[in-house]
Ligand SMILES: NC(=O)C1=CN([C@@H]2O[C@H](COP(=O)(O)OP(=O)(O)OC[C@H]3O[C@@H](n4cnc5c(N)ncnc54)[C@H](OP(=O)(O)O)[C@@H]3O)[C@@H](O)[C@H]2O)C=CC1
Ligand SMILES: CC(=O)[C@@H](O)[C@H](O)COP(=O)(O)O
């Protein structure tokens with residue numbers, strides 16, 4: 001029986017992780033769950049799964065939640081996320097919070113030598129060098145949950161790194177893939193949230209529309225698989241059937257395919273190195289799909305992808321700035337404070353203003369993250 005600590009339990013990945021746990025009660029048990037403020041969503045899960053520990057974002061939410069549950073300890077804040085990640089009985093930490101808030105808990109979970117199923121890509125973008133160094137030092141492997149990275153992980157299948165020619169990450173193109181840049185002027189939040197293939201949380205859906213999601217995924221792949229940026233390629237594939245591929249030096253290409261359903265990579269991370277049945281997922285029917293499409297990525301059409309490659313290649317604190325500026329700008333777009341195209345402008349400004357630090361430690365990362373967010377907000381006022 002694997003005891004799971006689930007960070008981000010009320011989110012899109014969190015709820016699908018609970019579906020997987022529910023489907024295999026003999027294999028998995030929810031030991032701890034963390035969420036932000038969404039008590040209405042969380043209470044039924046707490047009642048159903050009866051975790052030993054619950055973590056919320058702040059003191060106020062803790063007070064409110066304590067009126068609904070008794071006998072289960074409630075912690076809050078970043079310290080609470082860390083407690084839930086390092087608790088002795090925990091075997092696997094599923095990090096499915098949104099944003100770089102997940103970084104300190106990831107580092108502590110590695111130090112405590114937990115198995116980590118990582119969906120929280122912002123953690124790897126903001127401080128991939130720290131996370132991977134800690135993982136190496138404590139000999140902990142990070143199991144990717146992000147669909148593309150799970151596909152690459154499965155396609156790597158233990159092959160020698162030196163035999164990789166390139167990683168090929170597929171991109172659906174998001175909500176605006178058929179629009180020209182001029183047509184993006186007046187797009188609304190509702191338009192942007194209308195992803196053609198996947199049902200996901202709001203922030204990642206906007207990232208997908210701006211192509212920043214692919215940019216974050218390129219950086220995530222660089223750190224997870226230790227592959228240089230020149231060997232990471234992105235291709236537009238509108239069906240999201242091929243989740244990503246690995247091309248080897250002998251020109252052999254291995255790919256992982258499936259219907260667009262995050263329960264598949266979530267469960268794979270939880271059962272790795274084994275596989276288990278997943279009856280609630282649709283089988284891939286290639287006869288029904290009949291045709292798959294592939295297009296070259298246009299870096300001028302999608303400047304967020306270009307900026308992510310540039311920030312990744314520059315390295316150091318540049319990706320911390322990229323991530324923090326993006327998180328803040330997307331939040332402002334969702335709040336109706338800026339237009340869709342202003343997201344990329346704010347990120348570009350933040351990157352231009354920043355003087356790169358070569359090898360930032362955790363306090364430097366946290367301070368650059370905070371400072372960048374303030375600057376992005378301040379730009380508006
Ligand atoms: N959704 C998807 O299909 C995919 C997501 N990912 C990645 O997975 C991560 C999660 O994405 P997704 O599930 O879509 O996001 P959601 O916005 O749906 O969920 C985010 C979760 O994090 C919680 N949370 C937010 N802030 C805090 C905090 N300060 N402390 C504790 N919990 C907090 C939220 O709680 P509350 O509900 O209370 O706000 C919620 O449970 C992201 O990094 C995303 O890029 C990767 C691949 C696919
Ligand atoms: C499900 C998943 O992993 C998302 O990151 C997904 O890839 C988003 O799709 P696009 O960014 O390709 O639109």
Ligand SMILES: [Mn+2]
Nearest residue numbers: 146147148217
């Ligand atoms: Mn993805």
